[in-house]
Amino acid sequence: MPKNSNSFDPDAPADADAGIFGLTLPPGEARVQLLGVPFDATTSYRQGTAHGPRAIFAASHQVDLFDPQQATWGDGDGRPWKAGLFYEEDQEIARWNGEAGELSEPIIACGGQITGNSELEAALERVNEIGALVNERVRAWTAAKLSDGALPVLVGGDHSIPFGGIQAAAQAAGSLGILHFDAHADLRPAYEGFRWSHASIMWNVLKEIPQVERIVSVGLRDIGEGESRAIERSEGRIQATFAHEWARARAKGQDLEQLAAKAIDALPQNVWLSIDIDGLDPSWCPNTGTPVPGGLTWDELLLWLGCLANSGKRVVGLDLSEVNPGPATLADQDSWDAIVGARLLYKAIGAALGSVKRQD
């Protein structure tokens, strides 16, 4: 198999030692830079998304690289692989995850009720410290890729992982919107005491990153009362399309594309795409950390991505999180969750590239 992108055959099977999506090219030649962030220390229900990056990488070798659907997205030509994709997994974060996972286990076991237990209080402090270290490491990586003119792509891990990436993109762009797919609003001020919890990502973004002007959240269907109030009080900074609203429009035969386009239209010019896989119906992600019935179908999520690519907005970066391969945690075992994740990752990258080319 040729080792550079000029003579690469996108229809040939991937080499066993090939890079992500079967590509093998020097990192400097890739316009799309992916970082695997194997971190799930604050996952409250089912651990395992830390294995997501490795499983998605393995499943990516089976993805067909020409995609006629993507040829209809923005200025995409259905060949996102031509931009060059390079993937690396952050081993320092993998080590932190090991440490934080052990410390957080007894805290999660008692639902965060640790007041007066000095040992667990110290453990919580260290987990929060590690969360801040992950954020800073992801921020620095993303900032470096953005200044190289690349598209940064974060592969989780749980949904706490993109905070630093969103921060870097917001600082670079000056004004940023987030298109957010999720069953959950992720607007808890902290969860089980974890300052950087997966359940708090959008709360932390709103509080800490003033350049984020608006979050458009899609697929929400499991929400706390406090989170619901946070949306009401945000004065439009958070705009939600709840899963029940979407399902009703679907059942009534309304124009879903128009609905999606209108929601996306409310975003500022520069957009970060944040996909928690549980925004999809759990049949597409049966092992995800906190599955909830209902949600978007595969084709509906792609309809949203197409609308985003065609919206005239510029996707400056993206993340995919909460993919849990389940029992198949080894790279050589196949996993439905990872197969869906790898394909969604390729589609999301195509949507982002289609949108960016449109702007150039």
Ligand SMILES: [Mn+2]
């Ligand atoms: Mn989430």
